[in-house]
Amino acid sequence: MDIQQHRIVITGVGLAAPNADNLTDFRKKLLAGTSEITEIDLRYFGKAPAGICSFPETKYRKKKENKRGTRAGCLGVYCANEALADGNLPIDHYSSSRIGVYVGLTEHGTVETENEVYNISQYDYNVDYWTHHHNPRTVLNNPAGEITMNLGITGPHYAIGAACAAGNASLIQGVQMLRLGEVDMALAGGISESTGSFGIFASFQAQGALGAAEDPRQACRPFDLSRNGIVVSEGACIYVLERLDNALARGAKIYAEIVGYAMNSDARDYVLPYDVRQAECIELALERAGLTPEDIDIINTHATGTKQGDIEECKAIRKIFANAPETYINNTKSIIGHAMGAAGVLELAGNLPAFEDNLVHPTINVKNLDPECSLNNMVIDRPVQLDSVQTILNNSFGMVGINSVVIVKKYQ
């Protein structure tokens, strides 16, 4: 099949992370290794470390609309508007019917459903008290749809469910739809409101996979011998994606070109990751990008701080990058926790400024490196200054065996 391979570029970034509500501050905090993971107290569950986003929630939407919609929608509307503002792109630059909104979600509706069950428990479980808002809040397209309603976008909007690979998967969807000519501009990214769900925390705990530490900022410890699990974070990141010719025509600032991607499936286990398929996914993304492992300057690892997950990813990286002495490796979750469906895109965003400052932000909380996680050029505690950063490879893997890799290149 011969599809013209349009070059697709990132021209705007809007984000809400547990330590920042814009890319400039996010970058500063990542370079300084500043975690703002805090302790929350969840209904039924109790206390747990978590990443909570603080951002101006009514900057682009009335409080009434935030009450009507979902937390995910609120995060999405903020990030989509911020991405457009960052890209200096008025919403009417492209026809509203030629804009697509693709939002990656690990799950959606869990928070709303738990809240409603709790609500009717106050009324002896009489379903007459179940809210009429339940269905529009819990349909999977809700966060993407709230973005279209807010911005008057009449092109397609939908959610991509790919567990914690969903952010990357939506980015890939945006690239594909632009290449197919289905849309002229894409708002693509990921959103997570998972910190509102006691069930998500309880399930990780039941698996022995919920991170903990006396200081919540040290609870997420990928690659450290004492790591004990995931820190759940909320977060969101939406990118403006355009075809290169359109971006150049309007004089857009180009953050990066998406030059390679791949997704595949482990086809073997509900929760355990598998280095062999991860390695295949990385290889496929490199092949599509026309790059070799030695060409990659930074790998943003997926590692979440679970025993097995971190080891599997390190095995995959060790295999592919054994002869890549100039490739540097970091981990963003150690600073912001695991933003689930937003993780891939949020972590990529945090690395994008490396194309300008040539710095690799550090992994934190590695006091005793697990020998099974030891890799060349791991960036720990302090940023590393490189002569030049031209490429970033972003790993993002998820439950039920879903792997994704995105490679971006400095545009020049």
Place this chain on the structure above:
Amino acid sequence: MTRDEIKDLILEIIEDIDEDADFDALQADKPLRDQLDLDSMDFLDIVMELRKRHKLQIPEEDYPQLATLDSCVNYLEPLLTDA
């Protein structure tokens, strides 16, 4: 409840839905939805709040009687006598 108390109850519920709601120029005999930023889902919120606060089960065929502030008070007054 008195008629004034019922009126305050309705306005309080609307304010809960939309804290920016402006009641200064509200005409009690004109439809609420024509004067305030309320849609059908907000209207169902009002019905739900009356159910939660006063255990009122308002049948769907009676919803039109809640169209204006005056009609709300007229409709609810006999139902909230003991409230």
